Amino acid sequence: MSRPSFITKLSSFLILSLYIIAIFLTFFLIVILSHGVGLAAEVTWDEPTALVTQKYLNDTKPAIYPEGSLTDNKVSVTVDVNAGIFGGYTYLKAPGDIAVSRNQVYISGVSQGLHLMGGYVQSFKINANAVTTDNFILIRDSHGQFALGARTDIYGDISKKETNYSYSLRNEIQIFNSTFDSEVVGGGAYLDNTYGNAEANHNKVYFDGGSAKAIYGGLAETHADFNGVAKASDNIVYLKDVSVNNNVYVGAIHVYDSGEAINNKLTLTGQISIGENLRGGYYSRKSPCEGVCDFFSGNVLSVVRPQKDGARVGANLGNFEEYNFLFSSLAPSGSVGLLVEGEISLNDGQGRGSRLASFNLANDGVPTEPELELVLMSSPNMAIDYEDFETPADSVESLGPLLAYDLKFDQQPNK
Secondary structure, three states, rough: OOOOOOHHHHHHHHHHHHHHHHHHHHHHHHHHHHHHOOOOOEEEEEEOOOOOEEEOOEEEEEEEEOOOOOOOEEEEOOOOOOOOOEEEEEEOOEEEEEEEOOOEEHHHEEOOEEEEEEEEEEEOOOOOOEEEOEEEEEEEEEEOOOOEEEEEEEEEEOOOOOEEEEEEEEEEEEEEEEOOOOEEEEEEEEEEEEEEEEEEEOOOEEEEEEEEEEEEEEEEEEEOOOOOOEOOOOOOEEEEEEEEEEOOOEEEEOOOOEOOOOOEEEEEEEEEEEEOEEEEEEEEOOOOOOOOOOOOOOOOEEEEEOOOEEEEEOOEOOOOEEEEEEOOOOOOOOOOOEEEOOEEOOOOOOOOOOEEEEEEEEOOOOOOOOOOOOEEEEEEOOOEEOOOOOOOEEEEEEOOOEEEEEEEOOOOOOO
């Protein structure tokens, strides 16, 4: 048998070397990725001392935020701090574009604080484009913070007419067992003393257990004295066992000229109390609309397994194009989905009606009561505005392989 040639030995050596290098690189990448590669800065705050002094936002208040990077930061706070907490923050003094994106903020067991934002852009020059995108906040067992998912503020010069853009997109807040003395806003975009457009779209608020002053999925505002378009669309809010003192607006705009607050989605489940108004789209405007003005299209409200007395709304309900209801098969007769103290408006006021898109019973292991009556919406103090409202036809629905129920709808003046 002939001995292996030098070329054969060299080839074997090179193959073996490459194999070893590949194993080493794989191990290296696993270790790096497991430790969070990609984060520009990581700040863990477990002692309420030596806070960073915040510049420009409020010179008298300290803050916690990573310095030197606007994106891909991670901030964790587990102690009480009398300070603002930011995943990323910047103050822009010259015209230009700026983005604060992909930051993560984690709050747990904190009982006091000031501003709380995944990303924040302040611009004090006109002709600027400011963006906060894909920032994330997770809050557990905490109280008192001002929770804002992401925010862009542009302060301009009223003598100028350059176009500005303020965008807050795809930001998310998740909250568990926490209470807030002020507003929770998934994403906010604002223009002050300048022309331009503001958009707060595709933001999310998930709130499971607790209370807040008010809740917005997205909030966009242009200056009242200038032409501008504001949009707060495609936002999602999920509330479970939550009490809100004032309003819940899934998409809200304050605008001079025109705007949209459409395709927003709200889910209410469990024990819900809303002190004032509940709207899928909301607007305030100081002049007649001269462009696109739509605060109704595609807005959806889903009520899931409500308590017997229903999700309570202290003032008015409106600007939802679609309603969905899911009750438990355990629900006693007379259970209510939505109990509204003020007006229920089932249209947009311009010839388009809302529709009852779906109703169903969740099979929770027990057949329903005979002749079960469920009240989907009730307004004991005012007649419901049913104009152009669409109700499904009576039908037979399934409640599992062996059970079915006859479904009949009835409209009364108040329910």
